[in-house]
Amino acid sequence: MGTGRVARRDAAVVRRDAAGLPPTSYAVLGLLAVADLPMSAVELKTRAEFSLRFFYWAPAVSHIRKELTRLAELGLVTATEVPAPRVRRTLVHEITDAGRTVLRNWLDDLPDDEPVVLKDxxxxxxxxxxxxxxxxxxxxxxxxxxxxxxxxxxxxxxxxxxxxxxxxxxxxxxxxxxxxxxxxxxxxxxxxxxxxxxxxxxxRPTEPRPPTAGPPPLHEYDDDDDDGDRDGTSRSDEHTGTRG
Missing domain, CATH: 1.10.287 (Helix Hairpins)
Structure with missing residues (x-):
């Protein structure tokens, strides 16, 4: 499909250079791998909005273009100009065999103890x-x-x-x-x-606790159980052991 502006490179060199790729690069590679057809940055953004954004994030089109340029320079995707309806020409990208290999290596090398970061x-x-x-x-x-x-x-x-x-x-x-x-x-x-x-x-509104109060108790007890405390047991202990 046209002439891609990607030169073949030694697999070991590609693997070495791909070692520093950020996770978003692999997300873009993954979108191309799952689609298994040439796609533009805008089309990748649309796919990301209906998939990646629900569990990772959907990068902006400009960010996707930046990642595609990086991946193309490494020989992991092709970049081919094709006619487009609204503009004269646009670039479409397709994952290469080297790209699939790098993606597979990243999946295999992913550490088992990588923390999941939650920022809500x-x-x-x-x-x-x-x-x-x-x-x-x-x-x-x-x-x-x-x-x-x-x-x-x-x-x-x-x-x-x-x-x-x-x-x-x-x-x-x-x-x-x-x-x-x-x-x-x-x-x-x-x-x-x-x-x-x-x-x-x-x-269920609550009053703010004083800064020096420390964490709230695990159970709430009556304040008027002094008689029971004197002999080492509380009134609640006589029945259930605890209350709350």
Whole structure:
């Protein structure tokens, strides 16, 4: 398909140079590998919006172009100019055999103990909610609930579309399908958790604890059980051992 501007390079050299690639480079390689057809940066962005963004992130088109340039220089993707409807010409990219090898090596070499980093700005703001406007925190949760519902709708639409196109039984898409199902289950759980979190904040307000109070007790006990304490037992111990 046209003349790609990629020269063949020694496999060992490619592996060495690819050692410093960031995870997003492999995400772009993965999109091309799963699609298994030439795609432009805009098309890759669209694919990322319906897949990667639910569990990793969907890079901007400019970021994808930057990664494609890097991958092309390493010989991991081809870059070919083709006619386009809205512009005179555009670049489409396709993963090479070297690209598939590098992607496979990265998957095999991935450390088993690599930490999963969770950074949730919504939960961070809720955690600090006592320092600001409580009503603003509730509105923030409402907005996040709407975004979560919209994400569920997008995933459900994608599943229906895949069935219509006969992609739901394609063997090579089994893993991406399974991840999509996993993400959908996680989003439904997130929806339930967010709803419960909102209810807890709006219906069960608590007074802030003094900074010197330390962590709250695991159980709450009556304050008037001095008589029982004198002989080493409390009133609650006489019945159940503890209360709470």
């Amino acid at each position: 700005p919504v939960l961070l703001r809720v955690w600090l909610g006592a320092q600001g406007d409580p009503d603003r925190i509730v509105r923030l949760l409402d907005q996040h609930l709407e975004r979560t519902r919209a994400a569920i709708d997008d995933l459900q639409w994608g599943r229906r579309r895949a069935r219509e196109m006969g992609l739901d039984n394609v063997p090579r898409l089994r893993h991406s399908r399974a991840v999509g199902d996993y993400v959908l289950r996680r989003l439904y759980a997130e929806l339930a958790n967010l709803t419960q979190l909102r209810d807890e904040i709006t219906c």
